[in-house]
Amino acid sequence: MNFQNLKYWRDKASHYSPETRLFINGEYCAAADNETFITQDPAGQRPLAKVARGKKADVDRAVTAARTVFERGDWSQASPAERKAVLHKLADLMEQHHEELALLETLDTGKPIRHSLRDDIPGAARAIRWYAEAIDKVYGEVATTSVNDLALIVREPVGVIAAVVPWNFPLLLACWKLGPALAAGNSVILKPSEKSPLTAIRLAALAKKAGLPDGVLNVVSGYGHEAGQALSLHPDVDAITFTGSTRTGKQLLKDAGDSNMKRVWLEAGGKSANIVFADCPDLPKAAANAAAGIFYNQGQVCIAGTRLLLEESIADEFIALLKEQAKNWQPGNPLDPETTLGTLIDNAHADTVDTFIRDGEAQGTLALDGRSHVHPAAIGPTIFVDTAPQAHVSRDEIFGPVLVVTRFSSEAEALALANDSDYGLGAAVWTRDLSRAHRMSRRLKAGSVFVNNYNDGDMTVPFGGYKQSGNGRDKSLHALEKFSELKTIWISLES
Template sequence: MDFHDLQYWQQRARALEIENRLFINGRYQQAADGAQFAVEDPAGQRELVRVAQGDEHDVNQAVSAAREVFERGDWSQSPPAKRKATLMKLADLMEQHHEELALLETLDTGKPIRHSLRDDIPGAIRSLRWYAEAIDKVYGEIAPTAQDALALIEREPVGVVAAIVPWNFPLLLACWKLGPALAAGNSVILKPSEKSPLTALRIAGLAKEAGLPDGVLSVIAGFGQGAGQALSRHPDVDVLTFTGSTRTAKQLLKDSGDSNMKRVWLEAGGKSANIIFADCPDLHKAAANAAAGIFYNQGQVCIAGTRLLVEESIKDEFLAILHEQAQTFRPGNPLDPETVMGTLIDADHCEKVNEYIAAGLAEGANLYLDGRDHPQGEHGSYLGPTIFTEVRNSMRIAREEIFGPVLAVTTFTTEQEALTLANDSDYGLGAAIWTRDLSKAHRMSRRLKAGLVFVNNYNDGDMTVPFGGYKQSGNGRDKSLHAMEKFTELKTIWISLE
């Protein structure tokens, strides 16, 4: 059967065996109290499997095992070359199972299988390999001191890390955390979203097969008020790393203060501005990037270019090209390899996004393209590309993170106005500038309050550069060697040479 055929993936989906148990201390097991919750396919609107629902008891067991193996040194004190080989083996096993993992991701989230195959799973594998390669290439330092002293500066694994990851890129973002945390020698408890736990549970078994010692990686599926809160308040968790909503991020900071003041690293919301100047070098490329920047993954992307700022003189021309580009994103069956836009994560979230569309209309924005009219009809989880024009920065659709395929378009006339509009946000994750003027690009890049600034592209990059934002978009960085700093303690050793 053709790998690029819908029937191929439908047949694989019918034959798929889904792991539904927690993974604690090297083995799969049911939750201590036997609780389970349903995981649904948003495209088929059916229950895929019932998954074990972890709570405080299961978290305590996982943290205890993580601490024990960390102190014993099976992983934390193992030679860098051994940790490297193990993580490389895990990446190899993920590659061997890449179709299975991609299928799980698509069934779990409703994202197109073509994107799971092309982006999510290869990106997760690449992250693990990149950090595996970095393990034996990160050196300590010797400080410049007087001749009668030797000052060594070293980085040590911090201990037990809790990683809480969202549902939009479940495995990719998990590996952005697992890569540096495991490479540094820590033990990790991974808590996936209750809406998308399947790939996390699957790779736990692959990690054991790769040779990761028991207890170094546990996976606890469950809800925020159960497993998530138990991790954030646990006195023996040293670091909490999180990607998700700003509201939850704020609660995790409170939990840290109420418990052991654990380090909390947050990658939260975004409302990124994509700025198109009249001297944009290629309007068609900019429009294609703008469409992909908001409609890819159904707009469920923290770095999505949700605010489009267009110079007034090119507004009509640019919107016409953008409208044409938006037509290429038509919701369809996620298992069809031809589909480029799948479903939102579930019907409830789709309804919330629809409420923002209603709010935009109520506040006076112009609905230039209505995504509620799409080929899938009344299906509860589908929503097509939606574009509002004549948006003011005071409107909810311009200020709040919608996390759906809804674009807010605002015009400007001067460089300073564009800068003011872009920075007038509670968030500061990303921004983009489209211009031929190198000086303008540098001026804007320096003054934009965003952790990532893209010039004549939107959201390009790779594992070598850090990812994270300013203001209420969070703190710390994922990706690059900078991410390893989050999972290590910096130690100074001062030796007197008398």
């Protein structure tokens, strides 16, 4: 992949004017009251675009459009082969527009352009393509019955889906939800974060060009307490799929109960443990993975390995290796293809991360301080050692490049420390001992356990968490369970 150079991306950014309107029933449009909000470029510290501020009236229009086309059957009753062809075309268009989409993602979020180009946009297109290819291979069932009966178990689309996605991987996580939801035949209202709405808005036009019928995909940008809550309370939304904070996830569950008891699928917070035993097969590799596991995307990753548990005999050596690896993750201009660590999403979030670091200084040893960068939204690799498990930096999701290191002396202690969390999204184990790897993997309370790697995987495996990390799963065929209803058809056969 050709990453070009800083001048190339600066020139593209200076000449690019993004689409900023809502997309409802196949057309771009202003908000009903013509209100807008400003999305910021966190790296350039400047306003980026005036974006349509969707509210309840706009959500109502989008839901009506989605319901109308669903009941009419243009998409919901289309054959799997027809849906497959359209979604493949959408993936093709995303790949053709990969530079444009990557630029939007980097300008909106401050993430390095090399990561937008290499990971976010290809991953988003791959998610759409994977479900396009999968949907005509998902079969119903015939139950075992007496010879006088026939019982069919079939899958049908749920109906109108609200997809509420976060700002850390805006297009990628949107496509993790759009892929299975659309493939299954649903209509979708996509609500991107107000901090990163631009790729979702652009995607809508590509979907129409690919042949998606009007009303099947609608994009309503706006604030969570306005557009988001209007979706979660709407009586004609059948399910809501969400990635974001645990606090917001809990509110969505309440809203569902206060409205039509819509299904709520949540992928929420994390505080994942990365456990390195003394018999780790490759300490330098483990240190490189540990660094990437917390510093990639500026630490704004739900499954980031924010807690590093080290067996005492190798702890000092590993911390030294980790500090060397941290040198490869230093803040820079996100539009520079050489940059590996960009800015946090905005200055307010940078202040929040800084508050966590200041609080942690009173509760542990700050072995590496990343706050020396002059950019107000940039914080570099930060490492705490020997911090109490009860400290805020050890227990709370910081969502920044802040790692907490804890030593342990036994497998039982490591397991207890790892599971002592309100969250259960991910965990990793580094060991040569196959039996230990299996024991730990089975007893760790996490939706994904990585052995001798951190956060490897692809579209074939499910992603989601235990406890307050949420419910349901993204990715893999299991994601289709969120977006389809199981129906039993019992037929009495005439003799």
